[in-house]
Amino acid sequence: MEDTEARRTDLPPGYPYDYFHFQSQIGLTKHGGGFNATKDLLALCGVRDGQHILDVGCGAGITTSYIAREYDCHVTGVDIFDEMVARAREQAERVGVADRTEFRVADALDLPFDDDTFDVTLCESVTAFSGDKPRSLREVVRVTKPGGYVGLNEGTFTEAPTPELVKYIGRMFGPVTEFLSPDAWVRLLEGAGLQDIVVQVRGLEVGDALSAIKPVGCRGLVRASARMVVVLLRDRSARQFAGRSTSVPARLLSTMKFGLYVGRK
Numbered sequence: 001m002e003d004t005e006a007r008r009t010d011l012p013p014g015y016p017y018d019y020f021h022f023q024s025q026i027g028l029t030k031h032g033g034g035f036n037a038t039k040d041l042l043a044l045c046g047v048r049d050g051q052h053i054l055d056v057g058c059g060a061g062i063t064t065s066y067i068a069r070e071y072d073c074h075v076t077g078v079d080i081f082d083e084m085v086a087r088a089r090e091q092a093e094r095v096g097v098a099d100r101t102e103f104r105v106a107d108a109l110d111l112p113f114d115d116d117t118f119d120v121t122l123c124e125s126v127t128a129f130s131g132d133k134p135r136s137l138r139e140v141v142r143v144t145k146p147g148g149y150v151g152l153n154e155g156t157f158t159e160a161p162t163p164e165l166v167k168y169i170g171r172m173f174g175p176v177t178e179f180l181s182p183d184a185w186v187r188l189l190e191g192a193g194l195q196d197i198v199v200q201v202r203g204l205e206v207g208d209a210l211s212a213i214k215p216v217g218c219r220g221l222v223r224a225s226a227r228m229v230v231v232l233l234r235d236r237s238a239r240q241f242a243g244r245s246t247s248v249p250a251r252l253l254s255t256m257k258f259g260l261y262v263g264r265k
């Protein structure tokens with residue numbers, strides 16, 4: 001890995017800087033199941049008008065802005081990476097929801113909110129990257145109102161990954177990233193005090209991945225593609241990262257799944 005990680009001493013040890021820096025430059029972040037999974041997660045969490053929603057690890061803010069546009073909600077997005085927060089603010093401006101969204105740089109392990117603040121707290125593909133998953137779950141539960149919902153979408157293995165996959169994941173996402181079994185995710189939710197837990201584990205489908213285009217539209221896709229070309233032309237470390245990411249072991253796509261994990265406080 002290049003010296004990119006050394007440039008960002010404000011990020012936690014093991015933070016997959018190359019991966020997220022690349023995504024932030026392009027202005028797109030992702031999670032398993034794309035937009036289809038987001039809609040299902042929001043339904044499972046009972047998101048409705050008038051609520052205050054927290055999107056932890058909001059990335060480029062696609063979900064944050066979608067909720068604010070679709071529901072009459074106030075949505076707060078936090079991300080540990082300031083470049084992501086900048087992208088998320090741009091997205092909110094673009095879709096005209098800046099007045100109903102708020103973005104902050106914050107660590108999921110130490111959320112800058114009072115207890116019992118939010119009706120629903122979401123983490124889409126965030127907890128897997130945390131070096132302290134139990135604490136991350138305790139924090140999201142702490143800031144959620146009693147009776148409110150916590151909804152996760154996280155990478156999931158239903159069978160033990162091969163050593164080749166473990167190596168690839170380490171190379172791509174760094175040493176603390178771990179995609180757990182459904183049982184292990186459920187234990188984390190239960191350990192943080194959530195009840196009535198609902199689990200939906202699904203495979204990675206092309207149609208779901210393509211659904212991620214819906215909330216950004218064709219313009220968003222063209223913008224992201226153009227940015228990717230510029231980044232790859234200009235940035236040597238981005239080219240090296242892209243090179244590393246192309247050698248995806250075939251078994252990853254067939255054995256890697258994602259899970260929606262929802263619990264009530």
Ligand SMILES: C[S@@+](CC[C@H](N)C(=O)[O-])C[C@H]1O[C@@H](n2cnc3c(N)ncnc32)[C@H](O)[C@@H]1O
Nearest residue numbers: 029030031057058059079080081107108124125
């Ligand atoms: C895979 S991206 C997903 C982004 C967004 N939720 C989405 O689905 O498009 C993971 C995001 O989590 C953020 N993240 C990772 N660790 C975090 C932490 N400890 N606290 C807050 N954000 C974190 C990363 O910076 C990145 O933007």
